[in-house]
């Protein structure tokens with residue numbers, strides 16, 4: 087009998103296991119042969135993108151905020167013994183033919199983004215002052231369930247301010263760019279994380295040497311060190327539920343494991359196929375079905391290049407707003423992985439171009455790629471998309487951030503960590519989380535662990551003090 091069986095060894099599962107295994111007998115079950123799920127790092131050959139084995143690339147592209155949830159778990163579990171965290175340069179924002187760096191000090195702030203009128207910069211400054219000071223509880227009460235537009239209106243942002251935040255900052259968080267539907271509170275918390283990073287490290291981004299998957303692997307080492315177990319290549323076929331209480335899991339090979347608690351960390355709606363119909367409460371089932379409809383997507387062109395995107399290596403994210411894009415109705419997120427992360431061989435660069443295309447765009451992938459390249463070519467005039475890649479691939483990633491982070495699906499309105507089934511918990515990017523991407527996953531892992539062990543690990547009011 088395990089104290090906790092964790093289903094899934096993605097970031098959520100392994101972060102939860104690293105925390106749980108401190109005092110609880112924990113088993114992680116993963117269907118794939120590798121750790122890290124959607125944020126694993128493997129070779130292009132292993133991902134089946136290209137016949138190449140000397141790059142180590144993330145599924146998609148990954149950077150995330152420092153001094154936030156991931157860093158909290160890394161420090162708390164001492165996982166930093168097993169992974170080299172590297173700061174990534176501040177991201178760039180492309181506008182009117184130039185690449186702009188987000189400012190740090192007040193002088194830089196006045197000089198930054200020369201296309202933004204001074205009056206608007208003062209409003210942006212006022213907003214950032216508010217973000218710094220506003221207590222966590224006020225964010226949740228006042229803004230969590232209001233749209234981004236209400237926040238922009240409140241601070242009287244003009245079109246430049248709106249664009250800078252929506253496509254320049256929020257786009258970095260990928261699924262909070264719909265000003266009418268996404269949560270203003272979510273955005274404030276992301277900006278708080280951004281400011282915390284700037285304050286502590288002078289950059290809002292960090293990554294791991296060798297790829298993000300190294301962090302997940304470090305969490306597994308910590309888990310195993312404390313006696314926890316991780317089983318790979320084992321699929322959970324059923325969660326055993328009796329009289330409204332989760333009792334254990336059955337694997338596809340027939341093995342069963344009894345557990346006092348079960349933590350499900352794959353996208354929540356996968357549960358629809360894992361529980362006996364008669365044990366699934368109707369309202370819960372409805373919510374899972376709705377969650378499935380809200381899943382979001384991202385399309386990436388990625389590859390190994392023989393030269394950097396610009397004259398000098400960029401080594402960070404570049405956010406390109408919709409106004410600079412003609413052929414696809416999306417912002418672009420371009421990433422040239424810093425060579426210091428050692429993900430590409432000597433003299434080579436791993437680069438990716440991401441867009442959020444419509445369903446129609448995806449009907450003709452080659453045409454979409456052509457249009458993306460047409461959009462990117464004038465921005466990176468010296469980069470030749472035909473000649474400068476030694477390998478190139480593209481991928482449609484079906485679930486970027488579990489569910490759209492709309493007001494209807496924000497925080498407490500999301501699924502988890504508790505479920506109507508006793509002792510069954512849900513975490514991950516389709517469950518209750520703060521922050522986004524892998525950092526958001528880790529936040530939800532913390533919230534779930536807190537419920538399972540009935541102990542608070544984080545005081546959010548303190549945590550969000552900038």
Ligand SMILES: Cc1cc2nc3c(=O)[nH]c(=O)nc-3n(C[C@H](O)[C@H](O)[C@H](O)COP(=O)(O)OP(=O)(O)OC[C@H]3O[C@@H](n4cnc5c(N)ncnc54)[C@H](O)[C@@H]3O)c2cc1C
Nearest residue numbers: 094096097098117123124125146148322352483514523524
């Ligand atoms: C293209 C792309 C770009 C992204 N960019 C960023 C970024 O820059 N920054 C960022 O922070 N985030 C980014 N994300 C989001 C981030 O990758 C995800 O939010 C995160 O990896 C999800 O982790 P998870 O553990 O919740 O889920 P998953 O990684 O999906 O883990 C769930 C695990 O459960 C396993 N599983 C499922 N069903 C079963 C079963 N029945 N039995 C056993 N195991 C099972 C799966 O194999 C999987 O390993 C990106 C995502 C994509 C796709």
